[in-house]
Amino acid sequence: MIKKITLFLLLAAVAAAAGYVYVTKQVEQYVTQPVQVKQEYxxxxxxxxxxxxxxxxxxxxxxxxxxxxxxxVRRFHPELTQLKAGTYLLEPGLNLSQVLELFKSGKEHQFSITFVEGSTFKEWREALIQASHLEHKITGLSEADIAKQLGLEYEKLEGLLLAETYHYTLGTSDLDILKRASSKLQQILDQQWEQRQDKLPLKTPYEALILASIIEKETAVEEERERVASVFVNRLNKRMRLQTDPTVIYGMGDKYDGNIRKKDLRTPTPYNTYVISGLPPTPIAMPGEASITAALNPEDSTYLYFVASGKGGHVFSKSLAEHNRAVRAYLKQLRSNK
Known part of the structure; x- marks a missing residue:
């Protein structure tokens, strides 16, 4: 009888052990199963x-x-159960255990939005509308209303936001992004204004932003920025009109169709620097840090003119005669490329 009981207990123990092994194996297969994503999710x-x-x-x-x-799973893998709320990026190749470890880490996915240097606030608004997982708070607000929300004294936001890539998590609003861009721009402007050259024809940091925005639109060549800045500073000091096409284009607004005609250069707008003297009333784009630096620390030169070289850069001239020759050379280059 004792032998039968012992045998029974032995068989029960073996069955229990086998059952435990089977359940353990099933749980392991469950937590190591591949997560079925073929692209980022x-x-x-x-x-x-x-x-x-x-x-x-x-x-x-x-x-x-x-x-x-x-x-x-809670019993066999309690270490995988302490999960943190958030928005996560699941990539192909992960298994369930790895996904749960990700949820446990709390490392939320960072979305991003990129604003290009030289872009306008109108383009920023369109980019914010298209941005994924971003809360929209500025929809329906005028530019002046948004400026007020940002604590800015100006009604136009052109030039007052730093163009770069901003990362954000779920729950971030478009207004949050603009506040960060405004704060970053102000930090850079304050620093650069303190380190500016003496005797610049710029009375305020805002005027520095106006000039920086023009530089931003005139050249994308890094090593040219200070020289382009020197041309505009020299012209301002001599009370010459800036005569820069990007300001004309900005003043034309939606009327600009990709071409500037002679009548456009003669048509008065607050931004047409072929007609007005000095700087336009506001920046014409969002300048990057390099253009702000150039505006406040231009190259020491006597250049008064520049024109595209046709090879990606510009030709700088000290006199109108030199400039006219450079213009003719540029036009010849254009014709030879056709």
Missing amino acids: IFTLKSGTSFSRVLAELTEQGLINSSEVSQL
């Missing part, structure tokens, strides 16, 4: 969501296969 884990519910949502979204042992 955004998954949002909402605050207060239970561990069981997270597994259910992954299943409902077709990312993992369901299993009867899903409820046992």
Whole structure:
């Protein structure tokens, strides 16, 4: 009788052990199953969501296969259950265990939006509308209203925001992005204004932004910025009109069709520097840090003119006669390229 009981207990122990091994194997197969994403996939884990519910949502979204042992993951892998709310990027090649480790880490996916140097606020608004997972708070607000929300004294935002790439997480608003861009621009402007050259024809930091925006639109060649700045500074000091096409284009607004005609150069607008003296009333674009630096620290030169070389840069001249020759050479270059 004792032998039968012993045998029974032995068999029960073997069965239990076998059952445990089987369940353990099933759980391991469950947590190591590949997450079914063929391209980057955004998954949002909402605050207060239970561990069981997270597994259910992954299943409902077709990312993992369901299993009867899903409820046992908490027991066999308690280290995977302390998940943090957030928005995460799931990439091809991950398994469920790795995804849960990602949720546990709290390392949310950083979205990004890039504003190009020389862009306008109109282009910024369009980019913000298209940005993914960004809360929209400025929709319906005028530019002046947005400026007020940012604590700025100007009604136009042109030139007052730093063009660069901004990273953000879910819940960030378009207004948050603009506040960061405004703060970064102000920090750079304050620093550069303190380090500016003496005797510049610029009375305020805002005028420096106006000049920097013109430089930004005139050249994308890094080593030319200080020289372009010197041309405009020299002309301002001599009370010569700036005569720069980007200001004309900006003043034309929606009327600009890609070409500037002679009548456009003669048509008065607050921004037409062929007609007005001095700087236009506001910046014409968002300048980058390099253009701000150039505006406040121009090259020491006597250049008064420049024209495109036809080879990506510009030809600088000290007299009108030199400039006219450079213009003729540029036109000849254009004709030879046709």
